[in-house]
Amino acid sequence: MAVYLDNAATTPIAPEVVEAMIPVLNNSFGNPSSTHSFGRETKALIETSRRSIAKHLNCQPSEIIFTSGGTEADNMALTSAVVHCGAEHIITSEIEHKAVVCTADALKAQRNVKVSYVKLAKDGTVDLNDLERLLQEDKKAIVSLMHANNEIATLLPLKKVSELCKKYDACFHSDTVQTMGHYPFDLQELGIDYITCAAHKFHGPKGVGFLYVNKNTKSEALIHGGAQERGLRGGTENVYGIVGLAKAMDLAYADLPAHQEHVQGLKSYMISQLKELFEDIEFHGDIRPESSLYTVLNVCFPRTEKAGMLLFTLDLKGIAVSGGSACSSGASVGSHVLTGIDADMTRPNVRFSFSRYTTKEEIDFALEQIRVVFEKTLA
Ligand SMILES: Cc1ncc(COP(=O)(O)O)c(C=O)c1O
Numbered sequence: 001m002a003v004y005l006d007n008a009a010t011t012p013i014a015p016e017v018v019e020a021m022i023p024v025l026n027n028s029f030g031n032p033s034s035t036h037s038f039g040r041e042t043k044a045l046i047e048t049s050r051r052s053i054a055k056h057l058n059c060q061p062s063e064i065i066f067t068s069g070g071t072e073a074d075n076m077a078l079t080s081a082v083v084h085c086g087a088e089h090i091i092t093s094e095i096e097h098k099a100v101v102c103t104a105d106a107l108k109a110q111r112n113v114k115v116s117y118v119k120l121a122k123d124g125t126v127d128l129n130d131l132e133r134l135l136q137e138d139k140k141a142i143v144s145l146m147h148a149n150n151e152i153a154t155l156l157p158l159k160k161v162s163e164l165c166k167k168y169d170a171c172f173h174s175d176t177v178q179t180m181g182h183y184p185f186d187l188q189e190l191g192i193d194y195i196t197c198a199a200h201k202f203h204g205p206k207g208v209g210f211l212y213v214n215k216n217t218k219s220e221a222l223i224h225g226g227a228q229e230r231g232l233r234g235g236t237e238n239v240y241g242i243v244g245l246a247k248a249m250d251l252a253y254a255d256l257p258a259h260q261e262h263v264q265g266l267k268s269y270m271i272s273q274l275k276e277l278f279e280d281i282e283f284h285g286d287i288r289p290e291s292s293l294y295t296v297l298n299v300c301f302p303r304t305e306k307a308g309m310l311l312f313t314l315d316l317k318g319i320a321v322s323g324g325s326a327c328s329s330g331a332s333v334g335s336h337v338l339t340g341i342d343a344d345m346t347r348p349n350v351r352f353s354f355s356r357y358t359t360k361e362e363i364d365f366a367l368e369q370i371r372v373v374f375e376k377t378l379a
Pocket of ligand 1: 070072074097099198
């Protein structure tokens with residue numbers, strides 16, 4: 001049996017999404033920028049997808065800019081805020097995704113902007129008083145704080161942060177890559193300037209996503225070279241990807257409460273079973289359902305001599321999990337998120353992440369393999 005519990009890295013594409021993409025791959029090859037009928041046909045597919053996405057998020061279609069995924073959208077949001085909106089101060093946290101951390105570093109080096117890191121609680125919760133203190137500085141600010149952390153699942157109260165940013169006339173960008181398709185969004189209500197999306201996190205195709213830019217906020221092209229996406233993102237559009245993204249979002253929101261209940265049920269079950277298996281077990285991040293992304297569980301296992309081999313051993317037993325985000329798991333350095341919350345790095349930390357396709361049988365299988373591995377290593 002092979003059990004995939006690394007859905008925060010990426011999710012399997014839904015069969016319905018593949019079905020929606022196949023006719024486009026087979027038949028709709030026109031360049032969307034061409035004015036003839038072949039071009040108009042693919043252009044229409046893009047615009048229908050854009051309208052459908054905007055409807056789900058209660059925003060205007062013109063506020064959606066298709067990109068190659070979350071990393072590009074995060075880069076574009078921060079760069080736009082600095083280059084086009086005059087932000088001189090990036091307020092962020094040390095546990096943001098590297099797409100934000102590295103962009104902030106680059107803007108600091110290239111544009112001389114100030115970068116401040118907000119204080120975090122041990123579970124990764126943002127200290128809103130500290131955020132307000134940072135916002136009181138004179139410089140025009142962009143706040144970039146993710147909706148849910150991709151490694152430890154802790155959620156940000158979006159509306160509260162959005163209101164704070166309004167109070168101090170700051171721009172607000174939230175990396176919503178892990179929560180898009182997993183929570184409802186009402187963008188008119190939330191009043192955020194920029195949010196980001198990657199289709200592959202909710203059973204859509206890889207290499208496609210979008211940046212939402214509030215109509216009252218300015219944005220700037222990161223990729224120049226064409227009039228596509230109203231001149232904000234040059235390059236021939238990933239038409240099949242965009243169609244797949246829209247379909248994946250339809251599916252995600254069609255039955256959201258049922259998906260949420262199913263996945264949260266698996267996460268709660270895994271927590272309770274792990275507590276029964278081990279006396280000395282901890283969980284990183286906030287694990288309360290109301291303040292934790294239900295698809296992610298980061299477990300701090302008891303210390304064992306074979307800690308360094310745990311992911312490999314689980315992989316051999318058919319369990320695919322990770323020690324951190326997929327982008328950093330190949331690196332020799334540990335997770336910057338766990339370091340950022342002062343986690344005990346001498347214990348094996350494993351991220352389990354679930355999807356609506358994960359079953360209780362798979363969780364039971366994983367628990368049994370974990371029991372066997374630790375029985376041997378702790379003995
Ligand atoms: C929170 C977060 N932001 C951004 C990204 C990057 O998205 P993409 O892989 O589409 O570039 C990821 C993906 O791992 C993520 O988890």
